[in-house]
Amino acid sequence: MRKFLIGTGQVILFYIFWLIGDYIVTALNWKIPGAFVAIAIVFALLHFRVLKLEWLELGSQWLIGEMLIFFIPAAIGIVNYGELVRSYGLQFIIIIVLSTIIVMGITGKITELLVKYRGGMNS
Numbered sequence: 001m002r003k004f005l006i007g008t009g010q011v012i013l014f015y016i017f018w019l020i021g022d023y024i025v026t027a028l029n030w031k032i033p034g035a036f037v038a039i040a041i042v043f044a045l046l047h048f049r050v051l052k053l054e055w056l057e058l059g060s061q062w063l064i065g066e067m068l069i070f071f072i073p074a075a076i077g078i079v080n081y082g083e084l085v086r087s088y089g090l091q092f093i094i095i096i097v098l099s100t101i102i103v104m105g106i107t108g109k110i111t112e113l114l115v116k117y118r119g120g121m122n123s
Contacts, residue, residue: 003058010059017042 021041022034030037045051078085085092 007058007062010056011063013056014038014042014059014063 017038021038024037025034
């Protein structure tokens with residue numbers, strides 16, 4: 001039960017950061033999602049050690065583990081655009097596959113660099 005409450009609190013903390021990011025974007029009339037600003041805020045707070053990773057770790061693990069649930073409405077919503085899918089479906093698939101490969105490659109390289117960097121620090 002304690003683990004559940006801690007995880008829930010951490011998810012709520014992520015939500016608060018999202019609200020702050022959304023408020024900043026709205027107040028400054030920026031044309032980017034508030035979530036980007038929220039991620040930048042969280043990153044900066046982690047970098048400058050204002051936030052500890054442990055304060056967000058359990059909630060972030062749960063969110064990543066349940067990520068598929070967040071994409072189901074988008075996947076179901078595509079049913080409304082049958083003609084568009086019939087016309088451009090192959091192009092959509094190519095773009096999705098290529099962008100996935102690019103993201104996986106970049107993520108892998110960043111992970112390698114972080115492991116190498118952290119490995120050098122621990123020696």
